[in-house]
Amino acid sequence: MVDVRKHKSNTANRKVVMGLSGAALAMLALGFASKPLYDAFCRVTGYGGTTRVAEQMSEIVTERAIKVRFDANVASNLGWTFKPEDVAITVKLGQNALAYYTATNDSEYPIVGTASYNVSPIKAAPYFSKIECFCFTEQRLEPGETVSMPVLFFVDPLLAEDTRLDEIKTITLSYTFHKVERPSEKPNTAVERQAQLKKLEAIDLEIPKQTNTPANTKNNTQINQQGRG
């Protein structure tokens, strides 16, 4: 009598334990998976001020102007001076703009750095599209070297249609340079940067005047593969 009951309850217990252990393991896996999930979430929603990366330049300009401020920070263990060439510029929505930062390696040895970035206010992030940026690659600076680093961007005209952003007149683009302890095979050096600068300066930023409303010509904005939340 007792044995029968025991046998039955063992099977039932085993079933429950399997289910519960599965649930606990699933939550553990979710904890680790949160890293890629969180990155993807930031890129898709612009959470934390994660910007977009566009493959093509903007093709429409609208009349609404917006001020873009540039902010620069350096991690405490990186011996660089890093600042924007202009503190702020005013652009029209959809206008392709080129801005420069200047970085100097003040130390006595070459350092590889990489920049993390976001924009503020956070809700403007999904409309801030970078086409080309020094933050996409690691940068190697020789001792004493001073370089000019470009960022080519536009503010998506779709911003005008988002009523949550009606009061936005200023967007701040912020960078923080960090030291890379274990650099990749090919960080950008003077040679690559020269070539890139030449290429960017040769681009015609002007867009022929159009009367299109922004709604029917959405700029080709793509999700950044290297985005940092």
Added chain:
Amino acid sequence: MSDHKPKFFTRWLFSTNHKDIGTLYLGFAIISGLLGGYLSFLMRLELMEPGIQYFSNPHDFAMFASMHGLIMIFFLVMPAVIGGFGNWFVPLMIGAPDMAFPRMNNLSFWLLPVALICSVISMFVPGTTSGNGFAGGWVMYPPLATSGHPGPAFDFVIIGLLAAGFSSIFGAINFITTIFNMRAPGMTIHKMPLMAWSVLVTSWLLLLSLPVLAAALIMLFTDRTVGTGFFDPAMGGDPLMFQHLFWFFGHPEVYIMILPAFGIISHIVSTFSRKPIFGYLGMAYAMVAIGVVGFVVWAHHMYTVGMDVDLKAYFLAATLIIAIPTGIKIFSWLATMWGGSIRMTIPMMWAQAFIFLFVIGGVTGVYLANAGLDTAVHDTYYVVAHFHYVLSMGAVFGIFAGFTYWFGKMSGYLYNKWLAAAHFWFFFIGVNLVFFPQHFLGMQGMPRRIVDYPDEFAYWNYVSSIGAIVTLVGVAFFLIWLVEAFIVKRKAPDNYWGEGANTLEWTLSSPPPFHQYEVLPKIK
């Protein structure tokens, strides 16, 4: 055969009996509580006057604050309410002979002393260049917990917390299986006592939230030791992600600590009003609702990190919703007492005080849930006052209520009423003196975890520290009545509370036989 007990070492070291393991948990909780209380008493002594008197540097003070939090949460409240009362009374109340997995139960308990020892060791090994131990708060945010604490102290904390976490996960699996599969005939899930309901909901919260903490801790550990960059922006990580992971665990954790106390209080209020609990099903499902909603409100701990305003609005609204099931519980306790034949026994005094003080802590919680207001008082003593009202007066009053309610059932002895009353009054006045003035300090902007403060905060800090001394007297009376009861050995009858105490544990002797329910009780 019926009451054959193993010899001392076999009985206590290799114990597989749910009542013995429950006793071990309670004893462990008392020891940890004294340790955590000692840390907090030294902090209050330091804060009695402006300036630095007793601590050698701010790091040590922050280390004491961090360890006080971790010890009280992981080694006092959780072992007492879940391991202690859960182990003792869930099987008794649902009519089960023991837990579903008695050997795993033993493992759950013995992981805890290991965890506590690791945590205590951490206080004596280097943390930062300024001192020993981990001083990054119980929240353990990077980068303070990674590059900010290069020494081995925090690694000991991580190992300790992982051990405590696995202990709780095993315990949770054990409780859920016991409650699902081992109820006596006729004990349907909707007839189950509220204590068992509360432990069931708590176990689910443990099972789903602790693995996330484990993942976060392992990521912290690899960031520290093998050079990964989960939380390091220089390597593409995000320190903010740790805060999300931590609070995804941390918010359910606060309900893990308070739900079993809700269960205990329900039984006491019902017993001493001589009425069945008002709105039984509402009470049970209010706990389920608190558990479910508790999983989707975590970022209200992080309003100041730079969150989108819409996201703040969501977390604000979701947090306020929790006040509804909590309100259902408070009103049902009041309705149970309404028109009841109330007896003001010692456990009933603790229960009354619990309801009163928990409501105060709940109201300040509703206040803090508002993102705009929270921005002003974030990380001030206002928050400290709030969570001590719900924990050190909520959860701890629940523990003392349960302890004084079931002490005779567990030990077989009755305690001295006057000593227990002295314990209650000194403790009640003491903790209120400690924490009520901290609301004022917080409103005036005094930050947490700081060893020193400007003179303008001196008055209420002095009052608060006086409260700590009064509380200490209360704790002394607790230890005195405990020892006195074991010395005098007044035999407790089976049902010493009489009419009103009608759950299954009161049908057994005091203490219950080593193996109970050889013939399973039938519930009509």
